Amino acid sequence: MGYRIAVIGATGNVGREILTTLAERKFPVDEVVALASEKSVGKQVSFGEDQILDVQDLAKFDFRGWDIALSSPGGKVSAEYSPKAAAAGCVVIDNTSHFRMDPDVPLVVPEVNPEAIAGYTKRRIIANPNCSTIQMVVALKPLHDLAKIKRVVVSTYQSVSGAGRDAMDELFNQTRAVYVNDPIEKKKFAKQIAFNVIPQIDVFMDDGSTKEEWKMVVETKKILDPKILVTATCVRVPVFISHSESVNIEFERPISADEAREALRAAPGVNVIDHLAEEGFVTPVETAGDDPVFVSRIREDISVENGLNMWVVADNLRKGAALNAVQIAEVLARDYLKK
Known part of the structure; x- marks a missing residue:
């Protein structure tokens, strides 16, 4: 017996990817509905290779009798509709930032803290962490189990797809404009993104950090360990898909690069590609469309104990x-749920 699944924000990058992933992983589905705003009603999205779904109006949808909602419509929309779906008896897995730091909402990466899912009963909402946090904690978890992490310094190189389809279009259009000597139009980003990097993701906060950087700090603590100190610098780069991170870690006890490599190779969801050669590491282009978190360039830092x-x-x-x-x-x- 399968589940009745609602995908909220089904016409966006993440919503479409959720539908693809559900089909690829053969999630036990009896019925799937694609939901979005009124302006998207009448559009169609694919579920698997053979099924086409007509997009329905989220504002008019009745969640009674539906088991799970996978939600990626944006924070303001989610703030309104995720509690409504939960109140109707549907368990919501929310991909926006709105519920992540709610103490009654579990923030979950299944390879790291699957036991936290049990807390869904408080509000019937489970939060999906920030994209840059997810990949980092998947790589940190086996190392933390091995030697206890004290501090993490991370610099991110985040693709434009993290800012949505309009951002991907902007990179494409600006790149073309550079080559044909057309004016550079900036809509999604404050600075030119083509052939450039932008050291700002999300809004600035009072302490000078951006909200994206703050998310990485507080989400890592909630998911992995509240004692870990984290500092982040998040940068948007002219890459369409896949985020990269340079991660520096300080441990409580000595740990060699070989020990770390072995622990990461044994960890779920991690693929280690780490050879001292010109092609012995992974880049974002090579990981687009793949499921694992890839780790390369593992080495000891001689500047810190x-x-x-x-x-x-x-x-x-x-x-x-x-x-x-x-x-x-x-x-x-x-x-x-165990049907």
């Missing part, structure tokens, strides 16, 4: 969003 450096790359639309949400749904269905 018990330090390591590593390079972490993952498809932000897959593991950073859709796949993680579907994995949460899989654990929820297997261990808690």
Whole structure:
């Protein structure tokens, strides 16, 4: 017996990827509905290779009798409709930032803290973490189990797909404009993104950090360990899909690069590609469309006691969003809803 699944924000990058991932992983589905705003009603989206879904109006949808909602419509919309769906008896896996720091809402990466899913009963909402946080904590978890992490310094190189389809179009159009000598139009980003990098993702906060950087700090603490100190610098780069991160870690005890490499190779959801050669590492282009978190350039940091450096790359639309949400749904269905 399968589940009745609602996908909220089904016409967006993440919503479409959720539908693809549900089909690819053969999630036990009896019925799927695609929901979006009124302006998207009448559009169609694919579910698997053979099924086409007509998009329905989220504002008019009745969630009674539906089991799980996978939601990626944006924070303001989610703030209104996720509680409504939950009140109707549907368990919501929310991909926006709105509920992540709510103490009554579990923030889950299944390879890291699947036991937290049990807390869904408080509000019937489970939060999917920020894309850059997800891939980092998947790589940090086996190392934290091995040697206890004290501090993390991370610099991100985040693709434009993290800012939506309009951002991807802007990179494409600006790149073309450079080559044909057309004016550069800036709509989604404050600065030119083509052939450039932008050290701002999300809004600035009072302490000078951006909200994206703040998310990485507080979400890592909630998911992995509140004692870990984290500082982040988040940068948008002219890459279409997949985020990269340079991660520096300080541990409580000595840990060698070989020990770290072995622990990461044994960890679920991690693929280590780390050879001292010109092609012995992973780049974002190579990870687009793949599920694992890829780790390369693992090496000891001689500037600090018990330090390591590593390079972490993952498809932000897959593991950073859709796949993680579907994995949460899989654990929820297997261990808690159990039809």
